[in-house]
Amino acid sequence: MTSLTAARAATGSDDLTRTFRSMATDVTLRVVGARPGAAAARDRAEEVVVRVAATCTRFDPASPLMLANAAPRRWHQVPAELYAALRAAADAYDETDGRFDPRVLDVLVSWGYDRSLPFRTGDVAVAAGPAAGQHAVPGRRRWRPRFDPSRRAVRLGPVPVDLGGIGKGLAVRWAAAQLADAGTAALVEAGGDLQAVGAGPDGNGWLVAVEDPRGGTEPVAVLSLTDRGCATSSVRLRRWSVDGRPVNHLVDPSTGAPADGGLLSVTVAGADVADAEVWSKALFLAGRGSVRRLADEHGLAALLVDTDGVVGLSRAMRPYLVWQADRDW
Numbered sequence: 001m002t003s004l005t006a007a008r009a010a011t012g013s014d015d016l017t018r019t020f021r022s023m024a025t026d027v028t029l030r031v032v033g034a035r036p037g038a039a040a041a042r043d044r045a046e047e048v049v050v051r052v053a054a055t056c057t058r059f060d061p062a063s064p065l066m067l068a069n070a071a072p073r074r075w076h077q078v079p080a081e082l083y084a085a086l087r088a089a090a091d092a093y094d095e096t097d098g099r100f101d102p103r104v105l106d107v108l109v110s111w112g113y114d115r116s117l118p119f120r121t122g123d124v125a126v127a128a129g130p131a132a133g134q135h136a137v138p139g140r141r142r143w144r145p146r147f148d149p150s151r152r153a154v155r156l157g158p159v160p161v162d163l164g165g166i167g168k169g170l171a172v173r174w175a176a177a178q179l180a181d182a183g184t185a186a187l188v189e190a191g192g193d194l195q196a197v198g199a200g201p202d203g204n205g206w207l208v209a210v211e212d213p214r215g216g217t218e219p220v221a222v223l224s225l226t227d228r229g230c231a232t233s234s235v236r237l238r239r240w241s242v243d244g245r246p247v248n249h250l251v252d253p254s255t256g257a258p259a260d261g262g263l264l265s266v267t268v269a270g271a272d273v274a275d276a277e278v279w280s281k282a283l284f285l286a287g288r289g290s291v292r293r294l295a296d297e298h299g300l301a302a303l304l305v306d307t308d309g310v311v312g313l314s315r316a317m318r319p320y321l322v323w324q325a326d327r328d329w
Contacts, residue, residue, distance in 0.1 A: 261287025
């Protein structure tokens, strides 16, 4: 199962489910107790995900994001989805005091992650990119993008950005909004990010199994979510070696190095999946010594798994907990 997978309840005759591939992951749209117009709402939800993927991808040099990245000091008129995603990224940067910083594209490219890598096939090894060792550390200068809402224009400068994580979270948020009135409950799930609408198939909350980042089939916890989003940041899958050096996709913006703070995964639950995505990454980068304190300071519902396999919870996560493996801090 994925890092966050809604527990599968029996599907009723009035349920609608569609799974498709986008953003390098499987995306599932589910409507429980479908009402008239639910199929059309499901189609609109899929279209939202596809548009976000097309506009915010960094793997297509012709995407609107990469065209803006090609000349980040200039103004660019961009599609609505990209404009909203960049505004959300700027807000997240400020809210997390720079712990979330999308200016990591140059770092990832220098580590050979300039294309989709076959992580699920096992150990992945690549050669360093031509800019290895030459990129600036993202967090050394404050990110100050500019926005012109009258023209829907942005100026990123001077460093290009990657919207992978927050883009996926926003796609899930916006798709779920399309399904909000389609049935008695709905769920949008994409590779560990999900938004639960309503109280699930049985009216007792959507049950969500949190995957053990060390592997295996047993989860480390099960959560119950009603009208809540959830996201996990983990180094289980997206890790590889560059010229023999181990790296992962979670870049510490203060150092430009891969995250290495004694954690394997951080799961955050809250009202909105995109916010949960942002904070799961920010908490992960805080490291084992600070993650729970930071979560409690911000009132965040967080579940942590460290490199010893020990599971820990913030205070705000306990109301969501249905079951937990016996490995608490």
